[in-house]
Amino acid sequence: MMNKSDPTESNTCRDMIAANVAQIERPDKLQAILAYTQMILDFMRKGGKK
Secondary structure, eight states: OOOTTOHHHHHHHHHHHHHHHHTOOSHHHHHHHHHHHHHHHHHHHTTTOO
16 A cells, blocks of 8 residues: 555654654553554555545
8 A cells, every 4th residue: 555666655654653652651642642643544544635
């Protein structure tokens, strides 16, 4: 599903997720991270098209 010829988008998504995961310090942040990750997955599933 990912376009291998355009790694920039997938790298950006991974970087954003990794950066947010790295910021998990308290359990109350976990819910926000999960919601953010779900948003990214939905975005990728739609291919960024509305």
